[in-house]
Amino acid sequence: MIRLIEVHKRFGDNIVLDGVNFEVQRGETVALLGPSGVGKSVLLKHINGLIHPDMGEVYVDGQLVPLLTRRELQTLRTKIGYVFQFGALFDSLSVFENIKLGITDPECSGDDHYCRLRVQECLDLVNLSPFTADKYPADLSGGMKKRVGIARAIAGKPTYLLYDEPTSGLDPVNADIIDALIEKLQGELGVTSVVVSHDVRGSFRVGNRIALLSEGKIRKVGTADELRDSEDQAVRQFLERDFGSAVVE
Amino acid sequence: MAEERWRLSQAYRIPLEGPEKLDLRRYAGRLFLLAATHLGRAAYLVFEIIRGIPEWRVWVPRTWEQAYQVGVGSLFIVLLTAAFAGGVTSLQAGYQFTGTIPVYFAAGVITQSLILELGPVLTALILAGRVGARYAAELGTMRVTEQIDALESLGRSSVSHLLIPRVLAGTLMLPVLVIFADVVGIFSGWMAARHTLDISNYDFVYGARYFFRPYDLWYSLLKSFFFGIAVTLVPCYMGFNTGKGAEGVGKATTGAVVSASVLILFLDALLSELLL
Numbered sequence: 001m002i003r004l005i006e007v008h009k010r011f012g013d014n015i016v017l018d019g020v021n022f023e024v025q026r027g028e029t030v031a032l033l034g035p036s037g038v039g040k041s042v043l044l045k046h047i048n049g050l051i052h053p054d055m056g057e058v059y060v061d062g063q064l065v066p067l068l069t070r071r072e073l074q075t076l077r078t079k080i081g082y083v084f085q086f087g088a089l090f091d092s093l094s095v096f097e098n099i100k101l102g103i104t105d106p107e108c109s110g111d112d113h114y115c116r117l118r119v120q121e122c123l124d125l126v127n128l129s130p131f132t133a134d135k136y137p138a139d140l141s142g143g144m145k146k147r148v149g150i151a152r153a154i155a156g157k158p159t160y161l162l163y164d165e166p167t168s169g170l171d172p173v174n175a176d177i178i179d180a181l182i183e184k185l186q187g188e189l190g191v192t193s194v195v196v197s198h199d200v201r202g203s204f205r206v207g208n209r210i211a212l213l214s215e216g217k218i219r220k221v222g223t224a225d226e227l228r229d230s231e232d233q234a235v236r237q238f239l240e241r242d243f244g245s246a247v248v249e
Numbered sequence: 250m251a252e253e254r255w256r257l258s259q260a261y262r263i264p265l266e267g268p269e270k271l272d273l274r275r276y277a278g279r280l281f282l283l284a285a286t287h288l289g290r291a292a293y294l295v296f297e298i299i300r301g302i303p304e305w306r307v308w309v310p311r312t313w314e315q316a317y318q319v320g321v322g323s324l325f326i327v328l329l330t331a332a333f334a335g336g337v338t339s340l341q342a343g344y345q346f347t348g349t350i351p352v353y354f355a356a357g358v359i360t361q362s363l364i365l366e367l368g369p370v371l372t373a374l375i376l377a378g379r380v381g382a383r384y385a386a387e388l389g390t391m392r393v394t395e396q397i398d399a400l401e402s403l404g405r406s407s408v409s410h411l412l413i414p415r416v417l418a419g420t421l422m423l424p425v426l427v428i429f430a431d432v433v434g435i436f437s438g439w440m441a442a443r444h445t446l447d448i449s450n451y452d453f454v455y456g457a458r459y460f461f462r463p464y465d466l467w468y469s470l471l472k473s474f475f476f477g478i479a480v481t482l483v484p485c486y487m488g489f490n491t492g493k494g495a496e497g498v499g500k501a502t503t504g505a506v507v508s509a510s511v512l513i514l515f516l517d518a519l520l521s522e523l524l525l
Contacts (some may be wrong), residue, residue, distance in 0.1 A: 050398050070300070070406075078404040088399035090391075102403050156403070 007056035018216030029193040031207030040196040081153030087145035089137040096133040102155030122151040143174035301408040308413040315418035331430035335438030343445035356456025359438040368431040373476035377509040381484035385505035388488025389498035419481030424473040479512040
């Protein structure tokens with residue numbers, strides 16, 4: 001379970017998170033919506049300890065993340081797969097080496113054949129051919145990079161998956177493929193996921209619950225229907241672009 | 250004028266309604282805070298590097314790769330510079346010494362200049378440009394493209410994977426390169442001296458040995474070791490703390506080369522005072 005209590009974060013004079021309360025139950029997928037630059041990625045990075053809060057508490061599996069030692073944090077991070085907005089693939093390493101870095105099985109350290117099989121398994125889960133393993137990130141398209149990023153994130157058999165804008169910069173067809181992939185992984189791996197996005201349709205498709213982050217706070221959390229029926233002006237304005245008059249009348 | 254005030258207010262975060270006059274105390278305070286911030290961050294980085302040393306299984310193989318790139322990759326330019334430095338020192342010695350002092354003195358000047366000063370300093374400055382710029386640009390790009398965050402999020406230590414191999418490789422390879430530079434520089438100086446000073450081989454060897462003390466060699470290596478730390482640690486720090494975007498990487502790279510070069514000159518003066 002992931003739980004953020006009254007989390008505050010500022011960078012210089014810019015207040016990004018201003019008392020965020022956020023909770024994700026085991027096994028569910030929560031889509032975190034919000035306009036660009038509102039602090040969605042910052043919130044996500046608090047969960048795996050890449051950013052520490054100025055004030056407030058962040059719990060993952062009952063552990064208070066900001067107070068973990070370096071080793072404890074490393075252990076926790078092996079349970080949390082993180083899919084970065086632009087893939088963040090190591091460009092000097094091949095796809096195989098990228099995914100291998102995500103594998104935490106002790107067998108992988110000395111057994112190259114075992115590693116190859118595990119990498120193939122991960123590539124298969126994200127619908128990529130085994131031949132992709134020998135390519136370098138520079139040889140891949142945007143959609144393939146995202147999928148390799150997901151493959152690397154699931155390589156360690158994580159309990160949690162955090163997706164940072166998984167469909168941004170992709171054409172609608174590729175965005176649909178990624179959304180379908182998130183749904184598939186949710187079903188096959190049973191992971192607890194947080195999907196940060198500003199794509200309303202995609203979020204409504206993959207999320208069991210949707211949260212809207214606005215002006216440093218979680219403005220609304222609920223199911224897709226609850227958000228559609230919300231009277232909150234900020235929620236309605238945000239949904240307006242994708243659902244048009246159906247929401248705003 | 251108003252535009253200039255606005256620009257300054259943005260750069261130094263001074264409210265626009267602030268005083269008209271330059272407030273030197275405010276600027277001095279901000280500069281001090283900036284210096285203290287960098288010093289604190291750099292000290293923390295060194296602390297993290299020391300804490301990462303027990304993870305030797307991670308950094309040892311990567312150190313070999315980096316050492317090869319630093320050592321073999323820089324050998325040609327280091328030897329070329331040393332050869333020219335030796336030759337030019339010899340030519341200038343010829344110009345200054347002819348007819349005034351015994352020619353074997355020139356051999357002492359050439360060898361001592363190369364071992365004590367030119368070999369270590371020129372090699373370090375070349376590596377600050379070649380290796381330092383590469384380290385800062387590599388790490389800076391990794392920072393802005395979130396590759397360092399990705400490494401951390403996989404439960405891997407970025408310090409053991411990225412920093413320790415680079416710092417160790419540069420620190421260990423610089424003294425090795427300096428030995429090569431000294432040998433090639435002295436040899437080229439010898440050949441040039443034979444031409445310009447008309448010095449015999451016997452006189453050159455006699456002069457070189459007459460002024461040589463084994464401590465000079467140790468001093469040269471010790472100096473190279475400290476230069477190696479400066480050449481690698483400063484660029485790694487700058488790259489690791491790169492700001493946003495391509496501009497941030499550019500600034501980090503330029504800053505790394507300039508800072509490492511200034512630190513080399515400062516260390517050169519300090520070590521000469523302390524060790525000679």
